[in-house]
Amino acid sequence: MAELKPCKVCDYSRRKLHGLVAPSLRELKSNGCTALGLDPHSPVSVVLEDDGTIVEDETYFLCLPPNTKFMLLCEKEMWAPRKGVDGGTAWLSRDSFEVNSDTVDAPFSEAEAWHGAASRLRVDLASVLLMSEAELQGLVDAPCSDLAAALGFRNSQARALQDALQRALDRREEERQSRELLQLYLKAVEKEGGRVPIAGGESAADEADGPPKGTSSTFSPRTLMVLKGKTRPETRLSNEQLQTVVNVGAVAMATTLGWDQEKSAALVAACEAELCIRLQRVRALRSLSARSQEAAVVEAADGVEAKRKK
Template sequence: MADRRPCKVCNFTRQKSYGLVVPSLEELKVKGSEFLGFTPHNPVTVVLEDDGTIVEDEAYFWCLPLNTKFMLLHEKETWSPLRRVDGGTAWMARDSVILESDVVDAQSAQSTSPWLDLALQLKQDLASIILMCEEDLQCLVDVPCPELASALGFQEKKAENFQETLQRVLDRREEERQSKELLQLFVKTVAKEDGQSQEETRRPSEGGADVPDGMELDQASGFNSRTLMVLKGKTSPETRLSTEDLQAVVAKGAEAMQQVLGWDKVRTTTLLQYCESELKRRLQQIQAVQSLRGNMPQGDRSQPSNENHDEESKATSPHSGK
């Protein structure tokens, strides 16, 4: 093995890692590209995975320690440091075994990057964005643009436009909530002037000051603490919940939700009406997007154009007519 060196190679996102034994730097490029699934004959750049140093000299390659980890980059890819949000211990599980052709479990990489699951959903079906809650959308907005582009298979400019569209959707939802709050305040003021009771003017979305602790209700209600917090204390909760949460609320019915929330029948029924209306609106948007996709030529479905992307982004807007 004197003329062959054990090493490791990974791709830009570090989701794939292989152990190799190669006799030269050139063989590292060829064999590494084959294992990583790169297009044959496309030029690649070899850099050190830990600091991004470019490795071009054969003599320098042989001076490096055994089992050095390299990263192979395409023309438009650049090295970026590993984001370790787990205290820097993820590498211990990932690098503990060095075997030729051994693929590192992608779940360890996804555990440090929660947005990857969302990106994979979008890559399989872009219409799934309609089902995401605001927390998921904000997560995708906060991802560094080059990383999101690589995960979605987009050009970096297209990924940037995609993030800007998501941010506009979030801004519009916030504007809609603020407008609704002002309207509710106006209605409440008029009602007081007309001598109506405060109970008659309260809306389900005006969370009261005394919100009961929902921790004891979690197991019995089937909702997590975040969902209960949104239902009880947030303005326009139906716009903040995911589609799955909306379905759960509607499925429980008025009587069960009345016990979960501790509200009166009128207030609970009104909340359910809002949730049913929001759920119906989202399902109509999904049907509209799927109908548009069904009318697209077969060749356009695997990689949606910017125009089709804009249409699908409009479908997520709360001001959409669909």
């Protein structure tokens, strides 16, 4: 049985917040819909409440720390950042209390919020993979000398870390903009009756008679569009989608996409290689976390031994 993960779920308005435990992303959706009073049969997407990162990969969900706050979005809802509260008497309202309830007992001021992230980073370097954009930005904006002192780094190492984090933030922003453009494109296609324009002014529906019904139903229209129209589509698919492509095989993919055998075989090989790379990253993350914990135990044991000698 999978380990139960304590989580927090809220709706689009953030006015409903419930705590629950879930062993998987699917269970989180099901239990979250029940807790928030959403229709369990309607499509629901899961994002991180603090920065809107889409959570659709089971492995990524399992890597998130306990008590992570998720937001469940219905079909036409989109994530928006938390709104601040205006001055005057707004503090008297219940909504203003709910907005600020998570920050009342914050141990650091807003200007020094990066200390918490730095403390976690010093204990476990792998924790940087699970930090929110706000935490990463705080580390980037922190004074280099102060960050170096907090992490036990040299100034040059701290500066290199900040540069790497800034590049990671830039990539996230590019990915977010790409997702927004894709959503706009899909809405435009939906309004046009599902006819995806291609070169020559024709539509994807007119391009061919289509693959066998049993094979095409394995993939959603969005996945098929990514496979056909993107360079290196394997980098844009979830682990589950990659595994599906590998399981289907080159012959069936050639029929599904209307490609020749050589091109579809290259796609399947690329998906398999990408899946292996992601699994290696997960193993490396777990190994790094285990080593960090072992180092902490050894350091604590050395400290106890030193005290005994004194």
